[in-house]
Amino acid sequence: MTxxxxxxRTVLRTMALAAAVAGxxxxxxxxxxxxxxxQTYALTIKHLDRNGRPTGAYETTVTGVSGxxxxxEVQPHDASGTxxxxxxxxxxxxxxxxxAGDGAxxxxxxxxxxxxxxxxxxxxxDARTAAPVDVRPPDRSAGFLHSAMVVEVRHRGxxxxxxxxxxxxxxxxxxxxxxxxxxxxxxxxxxxxxxxSVDYALGYVFTGARALTGLTRHPSAKDLATVKIRAAxxxxxxxxxxxxxxxxxxxxxxxxRSLATPGTATYLVTPERGTWDITxxxxxxxxxxxxxxxxxxxxxxxGSTTTHVFDNAVFGxxxxxxxxxxxxxxxxxxxVPLLADGGGHVPSSPSYASASTALHRDGVLVGTRTGAPxxxxxxxxxxxxxxRMTSTVKRTGAPxTATRVTASWTFVSDTTTxxxxxxxxxxRFSPVLGPTGTAAADAVLRVPVTVQGAAAKGRVRxxxxxxxxxxxxSWRRVPVERGAVLIHNPGAGTGVSLRAELTDTxxxxxxxxxxxxxxxx
Numbered sequence: 001m002t003x004x005x006x007x008x009r010t011v012l013r014t015m016a017l018a019a020a021v022a023g024x025x026x027x028x029x030x031x032x033x034x035x036x037x038x039q040t041y042a043l044t045i046k047h048l049d050r051n052g053r054p055t056g057a058y059e060t061t062v063t064g065v066s067g068x069x070x071x072x073e074v075q076p077h078d079a080s081g082t083x084x085x086x087x088x089x090x091x092x093x094x095x096x097x098x099x100a101g102d103g104a105x106x107x108x109x110x111x112x113x114x115x116x117x118x119x120x121x122x123x124x125x126d127a128r129t130a131a132p133v134d135v136r137p138p139d140r141s142a143g144f145l146h147s148a149m150v151v152e153v154r155h156r157g158x159x160x161x162x163x164x165x166x167x168x169x170x171x172x173x174x175x176x177x178x179x180x181x182x183x184x185x186x187x188x189x190x191x192x193x194x195x196x197s198v199d200y201a202l203g204y205v206f207t208g209a210r211a212l213t214g215l216t217r218h219p220s221a222k223d224l225a226t227v228k229i230r231a232a233x234x235x236x237x238x239x240x241x242x243x244x245x246x247x248x249x250x251x252x253x254x255x256x257r258s259l260a261t262p263g264t265a266t267y268l269v270t271p272e273r274g275t276w277d278i279t280x281x282x283x284x285x286x287x288x289x290x291x292x293x294x295x296x297x298x299x300x301x302x303g304s305t306t307t308h309v310f311d312n313a314v315f316g317x318x319x320x321x322x323x324x325x326x327x328x329x330x331x332x333x334x335x336v337p338l339l340a341d342g343g344g345h346v347p348s349s350p351s352y353a354s355a356s357t358a359l360h361r362d363g364v365l366v367g368t369r370t371g372a373p374x375x376x377x378x379x380x381x382x383x384x385x386x387x388r389m390t391s392t393v394k395r396t397g398a399p400x401t402a403t404r405v406t407a408s409w410t411f412v413s414d415t416t417t418x419x420x421x422x423x424x425x426x427x428r429f430s431p432v433l434g435p436t437g438t439a440a441a442d443a444v445l446r447v448p449v450t451v452q453g454a455a456a457k458g459r460v461r462x463x464x465x466x467x468x469x470x471x472x473x474s475w476r477r478v479p480v481e482r483g484a485v486l487i488h489n490p491g492a493g494t495g496v497s498l499r500a501e502l503t504d505t506x507x508x509x510x511x512x513x514x515x516x517x518x519x520x521x
Contacts, residue, residue, distance in 0.1 A: 038068040038088040044122040047081040054081030060096040066156045093153050095162035096125040106170025111211040112177040113153045113185045130172035131214025137193050137200040138221050144169040147191035148253045154184050179209040192255040198266045203247050203273030224268040225300035232312030232435045233261040234401050239283025248275040248297050262435030271302050280310040289349035312342045313437035314429040314517045315402035319453040323421035330382050336374040338393045338405045355393040361385050384414035404515040411508040423454035423508045427500035441492040441520035448484045455504035468497040472515045489520045
């Protein structure tokens, strides 16, 4: 069916509508009421089926693009197959989906990107002009799920979209009418398939002066990129989550599937479609909130594998793509995710028992805020001062669930004239762990160490890492060499805790502690 909106990645296009205002007992003199109505022309649309006979089995939309009719959108219909509508002069986009027979024969989608209405005009939408869309994966046993095709037209600064979502692989398409301006028509097609051990997401984009008439793409395995999505399970837990994959760019629909944890979903995707967005919904704990992770703009390459692991240790603070702390005048806003997973994915609703953030100014407590981990707001006295900010989150669970995470920053800050980032940092620990956040007991584990935030990109003066095997009661320094530390793991069932102490080149500091970062087995 054709749609101007879809459930996923919905694009909202505001179309101006004529409205009558009622309820006023005293008329208001409005000179615009006497403005001349725009001149209109008759647009007659004839619909013919695959046998060349008139058909009423169609859904046609005429959308204004520019000119006096730019705000128009109509869906005229007459069972005879011929329908006439009057519209103001202007450039229009016509979309018509004709259904073959009882629908089992598929759909013919015919698009006219350029319909210049400057006189009475007749358009014939003929299903016989359509050619098949033949896009399929290399695995002939794969079953078709659904597809989406979108046509985007640009003219004189305006943009209009029409789309068709299909649950059948039997789709034919055609261009209608004269060419539009070079490069003004963009069209993309996304289709999704499922096989025994892998799903397929096949997407293609085209730009030119015409809509597509037919489309054939039979990619081989070497033409596709592999995306693996691994869902972890916290120690002692299991359940069923869900995965959604879709292209990053443009109005479209994606593909969703359930995923038992721990588990892996594998997709083969077309690099031609650009980057891809992943959403993972972790299993919901009884009485808990839905916890969503996302990875947007995932780049892929033909013949290569890209892997994203969700909801696995080491959980801890993350500052990728965000300032963390912002000062606006004399207001400080804190937004540092304290429980980002081992891949740096930020959870929407992480489970926790308690969380607090405390702020000191020149050694004097400004206040303590409780609530969401790493989120707080403070109003401070004007002027330059030295600050210490400490955020802590505690949660219950077995070792490996990050039962306590604390980040304490010191920095100097002054009144600002607008929003400005405060120089805070975070340290990420990224070992390769099992799907339940575990590492082999009595073995050496390499733990990569990455700095984010103000001290990133070579702005570290001092970085020290320590490890604890007794829940943080005692600590032992381990050297950071070539961007990692080596940890000699203890016996099975032990929680390993990690601490980072950092000073950046401007003198700002961070002390970050993750108790029960992972466990041994």
